[in-house]
Amino acid sequence: MIFIFSFIKFNYINAQGFYDIDTIQKIEIQFFQSNWDYILDTAKQGSDGYLISKWVKINGVQFDSAGVKYKGNSSYNVNNMKNPFHIELDYVKNQNYQGYNDIKLSNGFKDPSFVREVLAYKILKKYMASSLSNYAQLYINGQLIGLYSNSEAVTKSFADKYFYSKTNPFFFMDNFGGNLAYLGTDSSLYYSKYTLKSSFGWANLVNLCNTLQNNVGNIESILDVDRTLWMLAFDNILVNLDSYIGQPMHNYYIYEDDNGRFNSIVWDVNEAFGNFTNSGSGNLNISQEQTMSPWLHLNDVPWPLINKLFTNPMFKRMYIAHAKTIVNENFTNNDYFTTAQYLQTIVDTAVQSDIYKFYTYQQFLDNITNNVTSGPQTIVGISNLMTARTSYLNSTTDFQQIAPTISNIQPSDTLPFVNSNIYITANTTNATNVFLGTRNSILEKFTRMIMFDDGAHNDGTSGDGVYGISLTITSPETQYYIYAENNNAGIFSPERAEHEYYTIHTNYNVIPYQQLVINEIMAINDTTVQNNNSLFSDWIEFYNNSSDILLLDYLYLSDNFLNPLKWQFPTGVSILPNQYFIVWADNDTVNSQSELHSNFKLSGSGEQVILSYANGVIIDSTTFYTQSTDITWGRYPNGVGSFGTMLPTIGATNSPFSVNEIKFSPEIKIFPNPADEFLNISINNNHNSNYKIKIYSITGNLVLSDDFNIFSFENFSKKYDVSNINKGMYFVKIETVNDIIIKKIIFE
Structure with missing residues (x-):
């Protein structure tokens, strides 16, 4: 357990x-x-x-x-x-x-x-x-x-790394005026202000802008509001005006995740800490930057992410909570200055x-603290800006409002089973509303639910400041945070939520080490084997080394060690003793009784594969490098050996032929390829040698064998009848005393 x-x-x-x-x-x-x-x-x-x-x-x-x-x-x-x-x-x-x-x-x-x-x-x-x-x-x-x-760089690989997909709508606001203002239903009206980084998405962008302008009450369904609040707070606190909040209204990306929500991504912060001065209300001098309002553009229509989002009082309180966290964790304690000196x-x-x-x-040495003048330009000293700015922000009415406190967060069962009910409680003071944000995995969005101080939710007595909520555990892990607010201020626990969160892992049996292994991987499947959709897709083979049936419930598969929970095995999948199991890594999530498909593909240029549980227990993993077409990365001996490049043996014992053995001499010709009824092998020999010719299927079965001697400078040619061999891909192995030569062949 x-x-x-x-x-x-x-x-x-x-x-x-x-x-x-x-x-x-x-x-x-x-x-x-x-x-x-x-x-x-x-x-x-x-x-x-x-x-x-x-x-x-x-x-x-x-x-x-x-x-x-x-x-x-x-x-x-x-x-x-x-x-x-x-x-x-x-x-x-x-x-x-x-x-x-x-x-x-x-x-x-x-x-x-x-x-x-x-x-x-x-x-x-x-x-x-x-x-x-x-x-x-x-x-x-x-x-x-x-x-x-x-x-x-913020690329599709970046999206895959942080948002677990890379083909969804993706935009860069690198032109002036990418402010998410609604311009109408005609997507061409948006072309000059936004750069599309995906193959589609204009309609999605128009819908986002329309919702922000005309239906902001529904904005959380299509925008990760919390991530946006962090972005706005960061830009404001650090006086990063070459951004959404400044006149250019640019230097950020949005990417739509698989939950249908756009996520904000900050880019190009080289002019943070007051270097870019155009706030959209004119160029600010140093004193104005130091005292720039946290509500910059609150009433300005051209900035709808501010003007429209903050019509919701809860979002305003959440924004200030995030802003205070940034200030307290980096500037009030002078941590930023220590880090700057270290850099x-x-x-x-x-x-x-x-x-x-x-x-x-000398200007390099001075500018962490002091202003530097170069020609007509004055570059504000970082601590000169931020010391005064921190004092100003902490003196504002919003920062001085008394927020609730949250403490003693407790799940009633710290070892719950899936489908069991638990309570989560928290002690609070000065709160009028307390919420639990929860989700089952990092791939999902958080759902906010109201907590109760009514004495009926494992929360003590009514009105005692202890809030509780009943929660059904439906997955191997539950991620959650608490948000509490009153009419004037809010607070998160943990304070970096939703970026950080608490996690409860459930009680379940894990597969013992080395009983289940990643056995073979193919990252470039050109002609080796097709799946049920008649596609030559990437695949990952698993092998059960044990004498028991292994249940794969709660296991996750990923191609990235930094994001191990990309794809979860469906409930009820099992592997019989000493048998193989294939997952097609083709980003086709429609699974069936006969085969499974993960939500990611493998990279032929190399990456990782990891099999693990949500609680951090790793069952098996491997890192592979640049792959060759129709060659696999697998274990030899089968199921227990180390990994190496080899010939594919999907669903069968791994072949002892490594790719290091695959050579091809110009003295040997094998034709035609593809072959139908006959296969010709000709050898232009320049020394005495014994030749062994064997043809194997991709599952390692020997289908043809021949053995003969050739004397020095003797040419050899032979036609083999292959009409009775099933169609598919095979490997011709020609072995001499000095060489092993392997050639891929297709029989049609």
Whole structure:
């Protein structure tokens, strides 16, 4: 029996590798051309196309033919030697570095401190899904260009990582005026203000804008309001005006998850901490930035995410609760300043060696604290801004309102069974309404339910400040938070909810270690085997090593260690002793009695597969790398051995032939392929040798065998009758004393 009652911190900081905040990455670009800067400038001012590099190296790992171009608006200048870059590793070839193929490098053009972007993202990541960010030194054709901030691109891979799908409607507000204002039913009216990043979605965007304008009471059904409140609070507290809340009304994405709700994603925070001054009500001076109202644009129609959302008093109280959390956790305690100093120690030497930086080394040292003047421009010191801003915010009426308190949160049964009823109770003070937000998995949205202080919900006596609610446990885990409010203020527990939450895991038996294993994986199925839908889809094979029937209830399967709960096995699925079970990884979630389909596909360029329970118990996992077509990643010996590349044996004992054995000599010809009635094998021999020819099915069954000797310089040719062999894919194995040669063949 396994049980965990825990507090979940929903973030992805672990195992970040390429975005490790403590390490400066080394990125090298080698162009064929010596005038690469001129070519990139020309492209930037014209088609904005990519220049194909000879290679790009990341920390010594080389990628040929990567696409490179300049990016940015105000940060780009044709006269700059140090411009921002966009690198596409997979522009020509399917390749990635640690799963990342899209690299965005910012040049620090308005940041003497070199910390604004990395610091802002580090703060933001505590409260919502956002980009990882660190530093990189960039070299081009052997020359050091300088130090850059290196922030995770918001791509379909990003959506898959944080929202567990990547084909839904996806928009980038990179043009001025992407404010979600309703312009009418004609989707063409939105084209100039929004960039569609998916294959469809204009109707969904129009519906979002229409609902926000005309039916805001229904907005939670199509917008993750909590995530949006975090975004608005972050932009306001950090005076990040080059965003939705400033005049550009841009630099954010929205992605629609599988629950039909758009999720806000912050992008491009290099001008946070007061660098961009246009609030939409004019350019703010430093004093105005320090005292900028938390209700900026509350009454301004062009900002409907503010003007319309905050017609709901609960959303206003939730917004202030989030804003206070950001202030208390980062600024009142001076944590941001300690972090900024730490970041400067990481990059100090790199800043000194950056000959193309836009400010002096002394200005770098000064700007965390002091204002820096460069020409007509004054860059506000980060602590000069935030010390005064923190004092101002904490003095406002909204921040001084007395919020409820929440304590002693208790489930009545800390080891519940599925389908059992429990109570969740919490002690509160100064609350008029208390809510429980709950969901069964990270793939779902939270549902808010009113809690009771009536003496009838395991909550003590009526009116004692203890609130309770009855909850039916319907899944292996229950995620929840508490929100309490009065007429003036609200509070969450945990305070970072809905981004963080409490979790109850249920009481159930787990499969013992090594009884059930991931046995074989195919990530590029071109001709090997079809599923019941007549599709050559990716597949994952499991094997039951035990003598017992194994029930797969409560198990999850995923292709990402950071998101292990992507797909749950349907209730009642089992594997017989010493038998195999196949899951088709094809993003087709329509399952049947005869086969199962996961909600993700495998990547031929490599990733992970993990089989685990919601309580964190991992049954099996593997990491595979770039795969070959119709070749698998499997265990040998079957069910117990280590993983390696091999010939496919779906639903059967894994083959001992590894891909390292697959060679093909020009002296040997096998034809035709595909073959029908006859198969010809010809050998142009230049030495004495014994030849063994064997043909195997993909399940490892031997269907044809031959053995003969050929003397030196003797040519051999033989026609084999294969008319009685079933149609499908087979492997021809030709073995000599010195070589093993394996060739894939199709019989029709």
